[in-house]
Amino acid sequence: MTRRQERPLVKITDVARHADVSPSTVSYVLSGKRSISAATRQRVERSIRELGYRPHAGARALASSRSNVLALVMPLRSGIHMPVQMRFAASVVTTARTHDHDVLLLTQEEGVDGLRRVADSALVDALIVMDVQLDDERAPLLRSFALPSVLIGFPAEAAGLTCLDLDFTATGEVCVSHLAQLGHRCVALLGSPPEVYARGTGFARRTAAGFTAAARRFGMVSTVRACEPGGEAARETVDALLREHPDLTGVVVHNESALPPLMEAFQRCGMRVPEDLSVVAVCPDELAESAAIPLTSVAIPAAEVGARAVGLLMAKLAGRKVPEATWLAPRLTERASTVPRPVP
Amino acid sequence: MTRRQERPLVKITDVARHADVSPSTVSYVLSGKRSISAATRQRVERSIRELGYRPHAGARALASSRSNVLALVMPLRSGIHMPVQMRFAASVVTTARTHDHDVLLLTQEEGVDGLRRVADSALVDALIVMDVQLDDERAPLLRSFALPSVLIGFPAEAAGLTCLDLDFTATGEVCVSHLAQLGHRCVALLGSPPEVYARGTGFARRTAAGFTAAARRFGMVSTVRACEPGGEAARETVDALLREHPDLTGVVVHNESALPPLMEAFQRCGMRVPEDLSVVAVCPDELAESAAIPLTSVAIPAAEVGARAVGLLMAKLAGRKVPEATWLAPRLTERASTVPRPVP
DNA sequence: TTGAAAGCGCTAACAT
DNA sequence: ATGTTAGCGCTTTCAA
Numbered sequence: 001m002t003r004r005q006e007r008p009l010v011k012i013t014d015v016a017r018h019a020d021v022s023p024s025t026v027s028y029v030l031s032g033k034r035s036i037s038a039a040t041r042q043r044v045e046r047s048i049r050e051l052g053y054r055p056h057a058g059a060r061a062l063a064s065s066r067s068n069v070l071a072l073v074m075p076l077r078s079g080i081h082m083p084v085q086m087r088f089a090a091s092v093v094t095t096a097r098t099h100d101h102d103v104l105l106l107t108q109e110e111g112v113d114g115l116r117r118v119a120d121s122a123l124v125d126a127l128i129v130m131d132v133q134l135d136d137e138r139a140p141l142l143r144s145f146a147l148p149s150v151l152i153g154f155p156a157e158a159a160g161l162t163c164l165d166l167d168f169t170a171t172g173e174v175c176v177s178h179l180a181q182l183g184h185r186c187v188a189l190l191g192s193p194p195e196v197y198a199r200g201t202g203f204a205r206r207t208a209a210g211f212t213a214a215a216r217r218f219g220m221v222s223t224v225r226a227c228e229p230g231g232e233a234a235r236e237t238v239d240a241l242l243r244e245h246p247d248l249t250g251v252v253v254h255n256e257s258a259l260p261p262l263m264e265a266f267q268r269c270g271m272r273v274p275e276d277l278s279v280v281a282v283c284p285d286e287l288a289e290s291a292a293i294p295l296t297s298v299a300i301p302a303a304e305v306g307a308r309a310v311g312l313l314m315a316k317l318a319g320r321k322v323p324e325a326t327w328l329a330p331r332l333t334e335r336a337s338t339v340p341r342p343v344p
Numbered sequence: 345m346t347r348r349q350e351r352p353l354v355k356i357t358d359v360a361r362h363a364d365v366s367p368s369t370v371s372y373v374l375s376g377k378r379s380i381s382a383a384t385r386q387r388v389e390r391s392i393r394e395l396g397y398r399p400h401a402g403a404r405a406l407a408s409s410r411s412n413v414l415a416l417v418m419p420l421r422s423g424i425h426m427p428v429q430m431r432f433a434a435s436v437v438t439t440a441r442t443h444d445h446d447v448l449l450l451t452q453e454e455g456v457d458g459l460r461r462v463a464d465s466a467l468v469d470a471l472i473v474m475d476v477q478l479d480d481e482r483a484p485l486l487r488s489f490a491l492p493s494v495l496i497g498f499p500a501e502a503a504g505l506t507c508l509d510l511d512f513t514a515t516g517e518v519c520v521s522h523l524a525q526l527g528h529r530c531v532a533l534l535g536s537p538p539e540v541y542a543r544g545t546g547f548a549r550r551t552a553a554g555f556t557a558a559a560r561r562f563g564m565v566s567t568v569r570a571c572e573p574g575g576e577a578a579r580e581t582v583d584a585l586l587r588e589h590p591d592l593t594g595v596v597v598h599n600e601s602a603l604p605p606l607m608e609a610f611q612r613c614g615m616r617v618p619e620d621l622s623v624v625a626v627c628p629d630e631l632a633e634s635a636a637i638p639l640t641s642v643a644i645p646a647a648e649v650g651a652r653a654v655g656l657l658m659a660k661l662a663g664r665k666v667p668e669a670t671w672l673a674p675r676l677t678e679r680a681s682t683v684p685r686p687v688p
Numbered sequence: 689t690t691g692a693a694a695g696c697g698c699t700a701a702c703a704t
Numbered sequence: 705a706t707g708t709t710a711g712c713g714c715t716t717t718c719a720a
Binding site: 052054055056057058059060061062067069072076082083085086087089090093094097102103104105106107109110117118120121122123229230231232260261264290291292 | 398429464
C-alpha cells in the first residue's frame, strides 16, 4: 500500500500566523474586497504558496452564501446531436473556470425536482438550463427562483426569464435567401426527428417557420419534413420528397445525425450535389467543413452560446441587469454544396 | 418584475422546533446514524415535508467533511467519440444520484492542477478520471491522494490505483476468433486515429495487441492500421489496404467516427459487405444495430462502465476494499455483417 | 432513545 | 490599512 499524503489541511489561521496577519486579512487578500498594502499582500501570497493553502469550499459557501458552482442541466435524450452538446458543455466549464466557478452536471431527467434540490440546498449559485421546450414546466419554476438562471432556448412565454439561443427563425430565412439568390425556385427543409417537433422544441419549429416565411416571400415552392436518423429512413424521406417535388433543386438540412445518410441517399437517387441539388446545412462548422462535399452552412455556435450563457449568469450574480432575450445572428458560410440553379 | 419567492431558508433548528425535538435528532433522522423511535421519526419527517426543509450543502460539508459530490474528469479532445462519452457521463450522474451524490464536471484541460484544486478545497469526495494515457501524469498524483478515485482505462503502471475498463485485449481476440471460426484467413484491424496511438492511449494499443496475438495463434495473415475520420481518409485507407492485401476477407473496425465512411469506401472498391468482406465493429450497440447493414459488434458498455465506476467509488468511500483492476469481459453480438469466408 | 453544546473553516460587520 | 469576533447551518461527541 502506498502511503497516503494525508495533508493535515492547511487553514486560513495557519496562513495568517505564518504571514503574521489576521485571518480576515488573508481572506481579503484572496477576495480583493478591501485594499491591502503591497507589502502585506506579498507576505500573505507567499505564505499561501508556501503552505499550499486552499480555502475549504464548504466553509466558504457557508460563510458567504456563495458556492461558486453553477448547475448545468443537460439533455441526454434521443434526437439531440451529442457532439454539439459536448462542445457547449466544454465551453460552459471553461468559461466558468475563467470566472472562478465550477460546474455541476444535472440530467434533464431529474426535472423540476433536481432544480429545486440544488437551489434549496445552496449547492449552486446559478443555473443553466438547456433544451428548453415551448411549454417547459421548468420555466415558471425558474421565474419564481431567487437564483439567477439562463435558459438555452426560448419557452413560449419567456417574459421574466433570461433566454439565449441562435436565432433559428433568421437561420431558416438566411438559408432560403441564399438559395433564392442562386435562382432556386423549389426548396425543402429536412428537419429534426418527429419526436423533437412533437415535444414542442422551439428551435426546430422556428427554423421551419423562418424557412417557410422566407420561401413564401421569394415566391418559391417549399416543403418541410421531419427526418429520422439512419440510412433506411433517409432513403425513404428522399424518395418521397423527390416523388412529390420532381423539380426540387435546393434543400436545407437541419439535422446533424441525418446529414451523412441524406447526402448518400441523394446520390443514390441520381441527384448529384451540387450539380443537381444545392444543399445548405445547419450544423457545426467542423462538420460542414469535413464532409465529403464541403457544405454551405449556418453554424451552430455551441461554444459561443456556452460562453455567453456563463457571461450572463456572472453579470446577474454581480447584480447587473441583463437583457431578457439574446438571439445570436446566424452566419452563413458558402462552401461547395450550393451553386446556381441548373438551367432546366 | 415577477416577485421572487425569496424563501427565508428553513434550517434544521426550524424543523427541530416544529417537531419538538433537538436539532441533533433531526440530523440523525436524516442520516440514519442512530436509531430513532418510530413516533419521533414520523413527527420529524412530517415537519421536514411541511416546512420544505433542505439541508444546506455547504454547512453539511463543513461539519461532516463530506461534500457528497464526485468529480468527473472528461476529455473533450479530438479522436474521441462524443456520444460514447455522453452515455458514460449520463450513467455516472444517474448512478451517483442513486447514492445521493452529485457530479462536478471537470475538463481534461485543467489537468493535474484541476485535480489538486478540487481535492484540496474539499469540493468533492472522490474522483472519476477518464481517458487515461499509458504514461498519464495524473496517475502518480492520484496514488498520493487521500481522496478515493477510479480511473477509466489503465496507465502503464496501475498498481495502487483503482482502474476499470472494457478488456480491450480480449476484445481484439474475440473479434479475430469470430472471423477465424467463419474461415477467414486474412484480416485487418482499422483502429483509432494516429494521434490516439501517438499519445499512448492504452485501449487502442490493447485492441491491436489482442487482435495481432489472436491472428497469429490462428495462423492468419493480419495487419493493423490507424484510421483518420472523414470520407477522404477512409477511401485512401481502404485503397491502400486492399492493394497490399488483395485476399482480405475480414476487418475489425475500432473507430466509431470512421465507421460510416469506411463502409462506404468498401462498397466503392467493389467489396460488398458481407458477401465479399466480413466486418466486425467495436462500438456501442445502438450504432451497430442502426447501421445500413447491421454490424456484428463488440459493445462499448459505456453505461455499465459509468455505473461500476460510481459503485467502486461508493465502496471506497464506505471504507470497503475494492479490486485494483476491473476488466469488463467483451460481449460479441452477431449481426448481418459477418458470414463464412466466400469460397475462393 | 434523546438532548446540549462544541466545533467545522471561513467571511464580513464592526472596531481601531 | 488591519484586527477582532460573531456567526453561517450542520454533525457529532459527550451526557443523560
